[in-house]
Amino acid sequence: MKWFISHNTIRSPFQLTLEKDCGEKVSHCYQCGKCSAGCPIAFRMDFLPNQIIRMTQLGMEQQVLSSRTIWLCASCLTCTVRCPREIDIAEIMDYLRRQAYKKGIIPVEETEIPLFNKIFLRNIELFGRLYEMGLIGMFNLLSGEFFKDVFLAPKMFLKQKISVFPPRIKNIKETRAIFKRSGKLGKAHRDRLLHPRLLFLNLSRKIIGKIAKRDNP
Amino acid sequence: MKYAYFPGCSLHSTAKEYDLSTKEVAKALGIELIEIPDWICCGATPAHITMHLLSLALPVKNLLKAKGMDSYEVVTCCAACFSRLKIANHFMREDIEHRKNVEEIVGEPYKGEVRVRHFLDVLVNVFGLKNIAERINNRLSGLKVACYYGCLLTRPPEITQLDDLEDPHLMDDLMKTLDAEPVKWPYKTECCGASFSLTKTDIVLKLSGDILQMAHDEGAQAIVVACPLCQSNLDLRQGAIEKKYKKNFNMPIFYFTQLVGLALGIEPKKLGLDKHIVNPLPLLKERKVLVNK
Numbered sequence: 001m002k003w004f005i006s007h008n009t010i011r012s013p014f015q016l017t018l019e020k021d022c023g024e025k026v027s028h029c030y031q032c033g034k035c036s037a038g039c040p041i042a043f044r045m046d047f048l049p050n051q052i053i054r055m056t057q058l059g060m061e062q063q064v065l066s067s068r069t070i071w072l073c074a075s076c077l078t079c080t081v082r083c084p085r086e087i088d089i090a091e092i093m094d095y096l097r098r099q100a101y102k103k104g105i106i107p108v109e110e111t112e113i114p115l116f117n118k119i120f121l122r123n124i125e126l127f128g129r130l131y132e133m134g135l136i137g138m139f140n141l142l143s144g145e146f147f148k149d150v151f152l153a154p155k156m157f158l159k160q161k162i163s164v165f166p167p168r169i170k171n172i173k174e175t176r177a178i179f180k181r182s183g184k185l186g187k188a189h190r191d192r193l194l195h196p197r198l199l200f201l202n203l204s205r206k207i208i209g210k211i212a213k214r215d216n217p
Numbered sequence: 218m219k220y221a222y223f224p225g226c227s228l229h230s231t232a233k234e235y236d237l238s239t240k241e242v243a244k245a246l247g248i249e250l251i252e253i254p255d256w257i258c259c260g261a262t263p264a265h266i267t268m269h270l271l272s273l274a275l276p277v278k279n280l281l282k283a284k285g286m287d288s289y290e291v292v293t294c295c296a297a298c299f300s301r302l303k304i305a306n307h308f309m310r311e312d313i314e315h316r317k318n319v320e321e322i323v324g325e326p327y328k329g330e331v332r333v334r335h336f337l338d339v340l341v342n343v344f345g346l347k348n349i350a351e352r353i354n355n356r357l358s359g360l361k362v363a364c365y366y367g368c369l370l371t372r373p374p375e376i377t378q379l380d381d382l383e384d385p386h387l388m389d390d391l392m393k394t395l396d397a398e399p400v401k402w403p404y405k406t407e408c409c410g411a412s413f414s415l416t417k418t419d420i421v422l423k424l425s426g427d428i429l430q431m432a433h434d435e436g437a438q439a440i441v442v443a444c445p446l447c448q449s450n451l452d453l454r455q456g457a458i459e460k461k462y463k464k465n466f467n468m469p470i471f472y473f474t475q476l477v478g479l480a481l482g483i484e485p486k487k488l489g490l491d492k493h494i495v496n497p498l499p500l501l502k503e504r505k506v507l508v509n510k
Binding site for chain 2: 040041043044072074075076077078080081088094097098101112113115116117118120121124128129130132135136139143148149152155156159160161162163167169170171174175178179181182183185186
């Protein structure tokens with residue numbers, strides 16, 4: 001079967017904005033597959049990293065942004081350092097995730113990671129440093145896996161590896177200002193916490209209303 | 218030698234023993250570490266996934282605080298913090314547009330002038346292996362270790378500028394100096410699953426399980442790490458890995474600072490060796506490397 005790819009497909013706006021915004025030349029990729037060969041999480045992805053790059057070249061924005069792959073990337077940078085065309089694939093994954101956040105596209109099967117990132121950042125915004133108990137508690141609550149890792153908790157407490165109380169720093173306002181200004185300047189309106197698998201989330205939206213409010217200015 | 222010390226969130230909680238042992242080793246070697254006052258989180262992976270500018274502004278804020286204490290070199294132990302601080306410096310040096318935006322966010326000018334070092338780098342390249350060898354009074358003879366570097370210590374090489382990309386050797390050299398035996402193994406820079414510890418635990422169990430299996434197959438009695446996330450994935454999750462894959466590793470996971478501390482004759486308790494989930498003391502007793510005071 002003959003297949004013609006038109007000029008418009010190859011120079012799609014999706015690819016052009018990506019190249020401009022993150023400075024990575026996606027068009028340089030010649031599909032050698034080295035990124036996918038070294039990727040430690042390829043076994044769980046719906047599209048391999050090289051397939052994501054090819055789809056980006058072909059302007060398949062919707063499919064790329066709703067893929068599970070972009071969330072499963074662990075940012076280990078193996079692909080980036082091995083790419084013979086010197087494309088920073090991990091940075092492209094970062095860019096795609098940020099785009100997916102902006103557009104509110106989160107695949108139903110991979111809601112934990114986007115949810116976790118938001119809770120993590122919210123945690124830092126509130127306390128300046130990571131408050132592990134708060135992070136784990138909040139994540140378990142919102143992801144619906146209430147008792148995940150509870151059997152590890154006593155051990156951690158006994159060994160004083162985790163504290164019940166949040167850390168304290170003097171000038172927390174400074175940190176919060178950084179979050180605020182970064183969001184404004186980067187035009188990153190942090191969209192609502194999407195987790196359709198759980199009705200519970202909707203109920204608790206009021207509790208986390210603060211987050212949602214910040215996300216939709 | 219005087220450094221501004223950036224511990225990072227993990228070293229104040231889940232990796233307390235890394236913090237303890239680093240401070241003990243630094244004290245024993247006469248390296249002065251002054252904690253950056255009021256330091257904040259570097260943003261780690263969630264920041265660079267979500268907001269690019271935030272992932273630069275948070276580390277830059279910390280570097281500015283270090284600059285305020287007249288120190289032009291920051292030392293950190295966490296591989297993720299190290300990576301984020303280094304990347305922020307890189308952007309502030311090379312990318313004028315990002316610099317402008319980040320300076321606006323943090324409200325101060327910064328051009329990437331504060332140097333960032335990993336404590337491993339300080340020990341091996343600044344303090345020197347020869348000097349360490351002179352101070353050793355408790356050789357770790359016969360202890361076979363697999364040195365595990367993880368993802369972010371060496372990658373990307375043009376930014377971290379630390380060690381060989383695919384076959385790093387800094388930690389192996391350090392272990393040889395302590396008279397321990399680093400094994401040759403191919404998983405030095407594999408990924409442990411890192412930040413998926415809470416979200417995708419099954420992925421962490423597989424990746425960390427592979428690492429434990431490979432270290433075990435190559436004859437290692439313990440794994441040495443330089444990253445708090447690697448340690449917690451390999452140590453804290455080892456029980457679950459053993460259960461899932463029906464294996465019995467019982468492999469202690471040390472921070473390199475703990476082994477350096479042991480070799481310098483520091484008491485195990487001061488190094489936080491009692492804080493591990495997989496108890497390392499039986500192995501250390503068997504190898505006769507425990508200090509009894």
